[in-house]
């Protein structure tokens with residue numbers, strides 16, 4: 001069903017999945033990656049995000065904030081993984097087919113969940129409908145990612161010395177490919193394509209979708225926005241009329257209320273709206289339902305975030321406070337109650353990275369700008385595996401600083 005992911009982490013099991021996980025964790029958990037992450041994010045904020053917001057603010061023009069946030073996460077994940085900045089976040093907001101392709105791919109993959117297999121397979125064979133879009137998205141990705149990989153490989157060959165954090169992903173996955181003896185991974189190029197494509201899918205639209213809903217929820221709950229602004233000023237020691245320019249991971253930890261607001265956003269709008277599992281054998285669920293290896297069990301994360309039995313009577317209120325413990329830290333909720341980052345062994349590997357990215361983007365925008373929604377009554381979720389805003393989030397931007 002998910003053949004577009006090839007031999008990447010989402011699509012494999014057992015030893016190969018374990019090796020993918022180990023390899024990716026070893027890079028993302030390294031202190032040098034954290035430094036690279038901070039540097040990259042702030043570079044993209046200063047050279048990409050702020051110039052665009054400033055330009056739209058000056059011209060008083062309407063902007064699709066979801067599109068801008070998708071470009072923000074696309075440029076950052078590509079730079080971090082492949083040391084290449086595609087600069088989709090340029091002032092003229094260029095149309096880049098591969099940058100837009102993931103939306104079509106996620107849309108088609110959700111369609112496969114709800115359509116009889118013989119039907120989507122026929123559509124695939126005939127190259128029509130959503131299947132046609134999936135094929136086109138796949139081609140667009142490949143046209144982007146293969147040259148990126150080759151360029152990075154060449155860079156690796158011609159560099160006499162490379163710092164630990166530079167090209168770390170490429171070096172680690174080439175080593176992993178060479179070590180793997182238990183089955184066919186295809187050529188090195190296809191293996192690298194699969195690996196990077198999975199990570200790009202994992203880390204891009206998830207983070208931008210969460211940020212987009214966050215700004216919608218703030219517009220609906222202005223008192224929360226005021227509290228976040230206050231927290232930024234106090235915790236980061238930045239004056240009302242001063243630009244917010246840089247804070248590091250340690251400083252970002254002090255933004256507890258902002259963290260709570262982001263978690264609350266993911267409770268209402270988990271970027272991955274559902275998950276599906278097949279039992280290994282015949283079993284009976286705690287609800288009494290009998291299941292077999294042929295039963296597809298859909299876990300509706302979106303619905304779970306709004307259930308009174310899980311979250312109490314105020315479950316439909318946007319309350320960052322519910323995430324703050326009596327001692328003023330972040331309250332832990334078990335992942336089986338709050339599965340926005342999945343639960344069990346396949347828990348998201350990029351959670352910490354996502355929070356750093358989201359806090360940098362959110363704090364920069366909240367402190368430096370006012371965001372006003374245009375036609376807020378038209379906002380609804382898109383039908384896709386990734387919970388984006390249908391038709392984008394149209395806003396006007398006003399400068400505060």
Ligand code: HEM
Pocket residue numbers: 009010021024199200202203204206207210266270271272275276339340341342345346347348349350351353354
């Ligand atoms: C708000 C942002 C994010 C959310 C809500 C999120 C959520 C999730 C969820 C629900 C899964 C499980 C998917 C499944 O198996 O069906 C997952 C897996 C994964 N995520 Fe994230 N994610 C986010 C950001 C990121 C980022 C920035 C990265 C970095 C590349 C990342 C890397 C991964 C990886 C590698 C997996 C696969 C883990 C495995 O199968 O062992 N995620 N994420």
